[in-house]
Amino acid sequence: MTIFPYPPEVKNLDYEVEVAIIIGKTCVDVREGEALDYVAGYSVFNDISARDIIRTENRTGIHLMGKSFPGFAPMGPYLVTADEIPDPQSLKLKLSVNGELRQESNLNYMIFKIREMIAYWSQMELHPGDVLTTGTPRGVAAGRKPDQSSWWLKPDDLVEAEVEGLGVLRNRVITES
Numbered sequence: 250m251t252i253f254p255y256p257p258e259v260k261n262l263d264y265e266v267e268v269a270i271i272i273g274k275t276c277v278d279v280r281e282g283e284a285l286d287y288v289a290g291y292s293v294f295n296d297i298s299a300r301d302i303i304r305t306e307n308r309t310g311i312h313l314m315g316k317s318f319p320g321f322a323p324m325g326p327y328l329v330t331a332d333e334i335p336d337p338q339s340l341k342l343k344l345s346v347n348g349e350l351r352q353e354s355n356l357n358y359m360i361f362k363i364r365e366m367i368a369y370w371s372q373m374e375l376h377p378g379d380v381l382t383t384g385t386p387r388g389v390a391a392g393r394k395p396d397q398s399s400w401w402l403k404p405d406d407l408v409e410a411e412v413e414g415l416g417v418l419r420n421r422v423i424t425e426s
Contacts, residue, residue: 251418253297253320254425255404262402262422265296265385266344266352266410268337269324270363272379276371284367287375288331293418294382295344295410297321297402300391324380327416334414337363341413342386346406354386 255262273289296316303315316322334340337356344352356363366381375381390400402408404424411417 250407250421251320251323251325252421252423253323254318255402255422256299256318256425259299259302259318260401261300261390261397263298263300263390264344264346264351264402264408264410265298265389266342266412267294267296267382267385268292268340268342268356268363268412268415269294270337270367270381270383271328272367272375272381273331273377275374275376276367277374279368279371281364281368284364284371285331285337287367287371288337289377290328290330291334291337291340291412291415292324292328293326293410293412293415294322294324294380295408295418295420296382296385297323298389298391300401323418323420325416325418329415340415342411344388344408344410346402346408348407351390351400352386352388354388356383358386359383 269292271289276287299315306312340356393400406422408420
């Protein structure tokens with residue numbers, strides 16, 4: 250289990266279970282049909298998001314801190330090689346906070362498919378070790394109705410992000426010292 254600090258300036262800390270796609274060899278302008286040939290492997294990714302900071306950044310047009318605080322973007326616990334995941338687009342995802350299921354879906358329902366993402370991003374040239382992430386299904390704290398306040402992460406929360414075949418990434422939220 251890893252920890253990540255809760256930045257004191259953040260009021261709305263959110264979670265997003267995603268799949269990390271780790272590029273294994275340089276690719277430029279690849280076609281969708283060949284895209285998975287450039288993948289070294291996959292991992293679980295938790296896209297920690299400071300929603301209040303992101304909202305402020307959206308007003309100014311400067312996007313920097315909302316997903317970039319220390320400890321944000323935890324990934325792991327393993328790198329599962331591409332040959333072990335024959336159809337990454339069918340992987341099941343789920344995330345719980347303190348044992349309460351918050352997100353559960355399948356990558357088949359995602360708007361952007363893994364092959365499309367790799368082909369698109371390869372226009373700027375991808376290199377071994379580059380990481381792309383899939384985006385997340387519904388169930389994040391942002392947008393919960395009628396009141397989001399009880400859904401935001403707090404210090405001492407245990408976040409467990411799980412992807413079928415890739416493992417469970419466990420992160421404890423701690424008070425930043």
